[in-house]
Amino acid sequence: MRELTYYAAVTIDGFIAGPDGQFDGFVFEGSHPAAVGEKYVGAVNTAMADAIGLPIDGGPFDTVLMGWNTYAVGLPDHPSPYSHLRQIVFTREHTAPEGADGVDFTDRDPVEVVRALKAESGKGIWLCGGGALAATLRDEIDRLALKRNPVLFGGGIPLFAEGGYAPERWRAPVITPYESGLVLAEYERG
Structure with a gap:
């Protein structure tokens, strides 16, 4: 059975973006990228990978899931941001923009789609985002792969949007620190 991995950058205070959706405070320099x-x-975004010569084939994912706000970060320049993957965007209010070839926009229940x-x-x-x-x-979610950045946003979009409080324990089989201060923390459902 396939696994769902929430792979995202996050601050040490638990935010995947600032109050206005900004993510420019994340660490992009150093040995970790x-x-x-x-x-x-x-x-990684297909156009960005092509521009800087990053490989896109042979990775762990063949499908990427996004909420509308995560998807919209790349608009209007990248209406099909991960064209090398099957792309699914969950939205109840928006329609596909021009050029969104290969992107499946759906208002279906995300749980049913993932199952x-x-x-x-x-x-x-790959669950790319967002918090809601x-x-x-x-x-x-079967795995969490969190790029914990050594920054505090103090507010913004949390890794998981607020909801019912239900403590859950996860195992951390791999924690990899980098000189830049970023820590890749990979967790499995406990």
Whole structure:
């Protein structure tokens, strides 16, 4: 069965973006981008990968899931941001913009969609964001791969949107620190 991995950058105070959706405070320099990129090949915007010569084939994922706000970060320049992957955007209010070839926009229940995807054959499924979608899919997430950045935002979009409090323990089989201060923390459902 395929696994759903929530792979995202996050601050040490638990935010995936600032109050206005900004993410420019994350650490992009140092030794970690190449090392993390090698482990998670293909988990980068197709145009960016092409522009800087990053490989996109052979990675752990063949499908990427996004909420509308995560998807819209790249608009209007990148209406099909991960064209090398199967792209699914969850939205009830928006329609496909021009040029969004290969992107499936759906208002279906994310849990039902993920369960159907997991039953298919293929590689892993990448939950790219955002926090509201992650909260909806919380019980379906098999792995967390968090690029914990050494910054505080003090507010913004949390890794998981607020919801019912239900403590849950996860195992951390791999923690990899980098000189830049970023820590790749990979967790498995406990």
